[in-house]
Amino acid sequence: MDYEVVIGLEVHLHLKTKTKAFCGCSTEFGQEPNSQVCPVCLGFPGCLPVLNKVALDYAIKVALSLNCKVQEYTKFDRKNYFYPDLPKNYQISQYALPISRDGFLNIDLDDKTKRIGITRVHLEEDAGKLIHREDSSLVDFNRAGIPLLEIVSEPDINSPQEAYEYLTSLKSIIEYLDVSDCDMEKGSLRCDANISIRKKGARELGVKTELKNMNSFKAIKEGLSFEVERQTELLNKGKPIVQETRLWDVRELKTVSMRTKEEAQDYHYFPEPDLTAFIINEAQIEEIKKTIPELPQGKMLRFIKDYGLSKYDTKILVFAKNNADYAEDCIKMYPNKDKKPIVNWLIGPLLSEANNRNCSISELKIPGGKQELLKLVESTQAGKISHLMAKSVLNESIDSGRPCLTIIQDKNLFQISDSGSLDNIVEEVIKENAKSAADYKQGKSNALMFMVGRVMCKTSGRANPKMVQEILKRRLTDA
């Protein structure tokens, strides 16, 4: 039975405003519990919300970047339900007239681009955080009132991999806009999914389950994959799928039913009477448009066109804006028309150094900056130093604070490519390793690599390995 998977994703982002959505409390993460609160975000009697203009601006910025239609007239609604982390027992959110709707996001799939529709982007406030003990629960209201952006996708996603691509693309865009930290570990990005399957070609959607508690992009992919299998198995056996909320269990690697007794909860949405409606005019939209930088997709197309890069390489480079900017500077500075060498360095050794040091490429403190990096790359291209050696020089340079070329000079790491000197060393090694030489002549090719290794050892890694191999082969077959 051929099934089609239908997924919709609901992402919640913490906006990086200095203060909360409806009051002046700080939004700084990781502070003492209940130290960033005031009567307004605690929902004290008599208190009233006042909208944070920057939160609205950020919301519009995201909406525009996701190709949404920004509404001229938008208002807030109350979503009413009881829970201890919700101080007023209602959340100020948007229901009927959200800030924006009907947008899209393009994702790259191997050979094509797919458009995922975005139903709506709206603004709301976050609830506090509950910590459950054995006999009681504690509430920290620092998080209550922090502005959240809710981004709802159309059910256009058809596989866990596509979901993953959607989220990485979305995260990349948001990061470019600098309106959220998008950090799932810190809780500034949360994602719930709705998933159903149906027979291929069927028009009606299958019964959907809501998936929660996935705390990383990897978990989302795994959770969705598990659900696809679970639902497929049920349908194949002729069993029905229950519409329910399931939680991803990261230890057991499976989804578990939440076992809630009520059906769809009635939130009694009605217009928030403590806030007026807000008019968003053309002028305001134009102002905000000016603050939107070149976005990842646009940058990617431009890199491919202007610098002749491959799609694969570009995708890695443009993911994070500061890396993309750094990379573009390097690419422009690199004198040759073929940019492959510098690009390889960027997505290879530099990215790995950055990952090891838990920072971005642009944050690597390379002594001498980009110029020094380019000199290093040129040196490897000219054969003056081996690629392997250059990588370790880079590492040492960042650690010690000394420029790469200085290290190479001081330690005399220049590659030995002069056949005369190499010849002598090769001869030495053959003499010292008669057995290996004999093994090679008898057909054991490993022996060759062993002797290359001996040469490298004798030269402290400076010999040009390719040349050494050639010389060894020549000598061993000649003799």
Next chain:
Amino acid sequence: MKEEPYKLTAHELIERIDKKETNSEEIIGSLKKRIKDVESKVRAYVRLSNSHFSNLTHNSQHLKPDTQHLRPILRGIPVSIKDNICTQGYNTECCSKILDGFKPPYDATVIRKLKQAGATILAAKTNMDEFAFGSSTENSCYGPTHNPWDLDAVVGGSSGGSAAAVASDEAILTLGSDTGGSIRQPASFCGVVGLKPTYGRVSRYGLIAFASSLDQIGPITKDVRDSAILMNVISGYDSFDSTSINVDVPDYTKSLGMDIKGIKIAIPNEYFIEGLDKDVKTIVEEAINKLKSLGANYKSVSLPHTQYAIPVYYIIATAEASSNLARFDGVQYGFRAEHRTPNTEHRLIDMYNQTRGEGFGQEAKRRIILGTFVLSHGYYDAYYLRALKVRTLIKQDFDKVFTEFDCVVTPTSPTAAFKIGEKIKDPLRMYLSDIYTISVNLAGIPAISIPCGFTKKGLPVGLQILVKPFNEELLFKVAYTYEQNTTWHSMKPKL
């Protein structure tokens, strides 16, 4: 000074303070003595225990005698506050068990303004219907306030305590709140002046909300001049209240002139129908004729959607209230029911149910249930949404009238004060007593109630004047002119 300070109005006291004939300390002392004398009969204040008595005032606000005649408008004069307006560090409980012990950590904006103007804020609050749900102050968890004009009669509600305190001279100036008539109706029952400002004129920050789109804080005072003085202090845009409006505050005392020649008054037909007490009708008609003799002209008009005002109000107000009162759950402040059920799975729900079940009074529960119902899935369109639309029609009735007329004049209430216990068992009958005041809140316009006579039984009758938004100046002018050409405002009950 020959008169007892407690008998005077604020403007009279200001005059005497400036002449150094009295000072705020003496005034407060005089007020305390008066409260001691008559409070047991009237019960205008709540939580006035012996200890509270000695601590009746905010000591920090006690202006020293020699500094009183300097700038602060109110010169240290005491102001009594309804129990739903937050005063920092002093209990504010909306006369409800569920807010037992609640001390706000902040001042309402109007309180801040009063303090800046040199007022002495009384720590003891005035009685009210619980959460402002009521028209008689019988829904207070402390029991009803008694009408100084007839101790067996109600004072009206929900700002009954404030109105009574003014009538019995247990207060010089007071603040109340008005959602459907809660300032004007008790003012009319007690023979005092009560004003509901234009929606957005006075900040709601710190007013414990009943219905957010209808509530306003306003003055209840002995005369129109005192009302203007208080309005000068409390009015104005507040950045903490997104529904307050940025319109300049004029000096309302400058409107207290006496020329109403040519003022066009509209008398709505729909307010003079069956249900209006005969006595009240006669008295109000006499008052309208008085206005005519002072130079105004009047004509009958129609406010065709008047009949829908009460159902529209009770849908919108209860809907908003059901949401505004959701925060009273025992989690952070106020009353929390003692944990009884051992069942761990339902402990949270049980706490909510028990706390709210025990903490709220009958009328509060009734309104929360009604409000939740009209917002519920499947009923929202038929009730709430429709009510919002009809509300616009009601407002448009007034907009139309105000294109041709300067003000509308009506009785404040269809009856004078009824007996305590008379209507409490019949909520619908109680709701109908708001019939003349409710449309005003729905339309967001300002209105004042001033005393205009007494029934044969000696109970006060109120005259209500309505004007278009932000036209309080005209309101004051008409009210002041009527008042100064009559003697109702100088009559006091025998206590």
